[in-house]
Amino acid sequence: MPAAKPTFIDNTDDLKHATASLSGRGLLALDLETEGLDPHSHKVLLLAIGDDKNQLLVDCRKTSLEPLRPLLEGQVPKVTHNGAFDVAIQTAKGLEARFIRNADQRKCAAGCGGHAHGRGQYLPLVTGIS
Numbered sequence: 001m002p003a004a005k006p007t008f009i010d011n012t013d014d015l016k017h018a019t020a021s022l023s024g025r026g027l028l029a030l031d032l033e034t035e036g037l038d039p040h041s042h043k044v045l046l047l048a049i050g051d052d053k054n055q056l057l058v059d060c061r062k063t064s065l066e067p068l069r070p071l072l073e074g075q076v077p078k079v080t081h082n083g084a085f086d087v088a089i090q091t092a093k094g095l096e097a098r099f100i101r102n103a104d105q106r107k108c109a110a111g112c113g114g115h116a117h118g119r120g121q122y123l124p125l126v127t128g129i130s
Helices: 012-022 066-073 085-094 103-109 119-127
Strands: 007-009 028-034 044-050 056-060 079-080 100-102
Touching: 012 056, 012 066, 028 085, 044 066, 085 100, 085 103
Parallel strands: 007 056, 028 079, 079 100
Antiparallel strands: 028 044, 044 056
């Protein structure tokens, strides 16, 4: 089955509408890309959230994450590669992230054809930052 094409979101109104596509899912993948490693002083640049059918890439420089609050704070498990950091950065930004699970990166790399996807895949395309 081909991977779904991510939907790029660069404004809050579009995020409000796109969030509905992820409601009611049993499991979501979550990834944050930031300008640095300090949750209190560095900004979130990009947030990716989705499942096997729908993925959203949110440009956080232009978009409020408020429409995602029900998903991020809800009971649906979110799988991430670095849950402790993702929770810390979300908490610093006023979100109470819940039900975060860390993926085993080795298993993901094997399941993704040997490629670990993340910053190298989308961040330069969206922001021009490598």
